Amino acid sequence: MNIAIKPRVLVIEDEAALLALLRYNLEKENYTVDEAMDGEQALLKVAEHMPDLILLDWMLPRLSGLEVCRQLRRDPNARNVPIIMLTARGEEADRVRGLDAGADDYIAKPFSPSELLARIRAVLRRIRPALAEEVLTYGGLVMDVATHKVTRNSRDIHLGPTEFRLLRYFLEHPGRVLSRDQLLDAVWGRDIYVEQRTVDVHIRRLRKALNGNGETDVIRTVRSAGYALELTATPAMSA
Structure with missing residues (x-):
């Protein structure tokens, strides 16, 4: 989809x-x-x-x-x-x-x-x-929307379609805390029923793809609120 x-x-x-x-x-x-x-x-x-x-x-x-x-x-x-x-x-x-x-x-x-x-x-x-851009960047993350190519610090990142849409939404709202409901509406669509915990599953997959080679975790979990894309030096964590 x-x-x-x-x-x-x-x-x-x-x-x-x-x-x-x-x-x-x-x-x-x-x-x-x-x-x-x-x-x-x-x-x-x-x-x-x-x-x-x-x-x-x-x-x-x-x-x-x-x-x-x-x-x-x-x-x-x-x-x-x-x-x-x-x-x-x-x-x-x-x-x-x-x-x-x-x-x-x-x-x-x-x-x-x-x-x-x-x-x-x-x-x-x-x-x-x-x-309005076809190439989104944040720190060492680069996403080419047209070619669906993602890199971090020049390393190729291979993402599934849902993880790609998640990362794109994060890159369009860097630093903002995004609730699970916001992510569900933006990535899956408002008229599609998906459980909130599905977001957590895909966040874990996205983290696993992004946080290689000892790189810091760029996705911050905000307890009871959601997630944010931030360039903070935190160890890799689960959703």
Whole structure:
């Protein structure tokens, strides 16, 4: 089974028609889409499943987009997630307020879907280059996505399809603690039932492949939380 890892976009918009249009265009471009229709729901969605990028409407019920942006930038787990603000406010002063609150880009309504998709690609290239690159690197690890070739310190690493997808997701989120549920959704797919302990089995296989020749373990186990790809000098361990 070959499941590609798609960048996850959280769309925070209270206008149902626009929300549906955004979902349609994003999914057509191979993004995974989550939705929220008010500011409080948006913060809950981020806490449940960290997105790779957020499209954030300025005018929202319960909590404004500006306040959502400020709170996310104060959250250690979400502060680096790129945010593009969507708003009918086109004045320069409003753009400055949005950017000062922590937005990475700003697009005024009405906008064309093609312009928005171009902005998303540009932000991901600038802020999360791993999601736009064919070669992912972290320390001595190198993954060529196109050829499915992986090396560590110039040593060839032979991985099965699932371990390859796991490592790719880790390389796209270096240093971030990823829960078993996040890994299941990203690697196996949200609509496929797989037990959480299956993740542990494949993590053990991935570790065995990566940690050869006395090399340190680059996958850190975070008790009760999940796993993280980190360049820390720890002895090899089981999942």
